Amino acid sequence: MSSLLTMIGRCTRLTRRDVDALIMSLMLPIMMMVLFVYLFGGAIQTGGDYVTYVAPGVLLLCTVWGAAQTGVGVANDMSTGIVDRFRSMDVGGAAMLGGHVMASIIKNVTSTFVVIGVALLIGFRPKADALQWLAAAGVLVAFILAMSWLAAVVGLLTKSTDAAASFAFVMMFLPYVSSAFVPIRTLPGWLQGVAEHQPSTAIIESVRGFLLDRPVGDHAWIGLAWSGGILLVSVVLAGVFFQRRAD
Template sequence: MTPRALPHSVTLAGRGIRLSRRNTDAVVTSLMLPVMMMLVFVYFFGGAINTGTEYVTYVVPGVLILCAGFGSAGTAVSVSEDMKGGIIDRFRSLDVGGAPVLAGHVAASVVRNLVSTALVLGVALLIGFRPAAGPAAALAAAGILVAYITAMSWLSAAVGLLAKSPEAASGFTFLVLFLPYPSSAFVPIGTMPTWLHGFADHQPVTPVIESLRGLLLGLPVGTAPWLALAWSAGILAVALGLSGVLFRSRTS
């Protein structure tokens, strides 16, 4: 990365945030959908699901990941819109490289996700969620969540470069929204069909959720945080390499 890449990334992150603020419908959806999902699960289904604890206590970490995934997936659409609108070519004519452009989108995604996460946590506290995390555990949970958001945002940026249109890029949102369901997000994995246990136990979302749940509630976490960070690092490495290749091929 060149010496000018960092200020370019900061400037483009600001652009991404301003664009998000102007797209009112997308902002409202990204903020309200996770809150509505949490309320639906807690009040519609929570009474029928036995998790050994208050359901709101169990489900909040899963909703945070659902929120993070949905918000991160929007990066694919933003990048695809820039590609389709010729904005990337304009940036390149100004000697702005691919890394700052994509990093700007990712940084804006992280900021948006932190805002929506704060909103979800605020509503969760109002309806009965009571975390027991100390400062160190809360900081560790925040670090794991940011690592996951960053990795998924970079993967979304790569998908945005791969997609031929913003409409095609939006399909990635459905995949990311589905991933928390076959995990420990909403019900214990032991209650799922046996044939599903292998996937639910060994997909990237499960250790992230288990880490957040354990750290926020003061429960044992075992190796879950290390697995969560390993998954995030692996996704990030693949996404960085893929986005670099795709950016060069799409703009050459």
């Protein structure tokens, strides 16, 4: 546990020192929210204020991007030789990777507050009570945790930070093929099935339902099942690939 806490502190400090990445992680939510609401909102009909519809989607988009950045930190550690120093100090792979993941969660929680703050300023009016806020946060954090571990696996597989960074851009496309920005019924027929049965839609509909005090149905359980499955597979693969890279 002490090794994990040390690694969390280290990764958090590295995040603060990377000013460019820190600014981007905080500015991206603002730019995305303003872009979709003011440039596209007038042309998209969702049956209500577009900011109310799109805010949960922007939340997920920014958390996915932030979680994917975990792979960059892992790839950097694996390519600089610092892993050998950690192992000489009896710091295992679980602690090192866990430090990156937890630092990612901390950064993503911060960006989530930024998104919510900007959304409130431009007209988002959630109707959730305290319990619903906690439920929405729980679903989001579970997904961030799963995607951060998946990004860590990518960081172990790639040979450079540039290759790991490209994964972040690939991951950002996942929320677009969902109910994040437009109702699924407006998508082409062949794409509707994909959008309905991928994890982003379940997470977004859960958060949207909790924050707007609407029926959530099975979306929350489906979203948590996706997160749990991705997390389990990613943790196992991370352990296998770390041993291969470190040996």
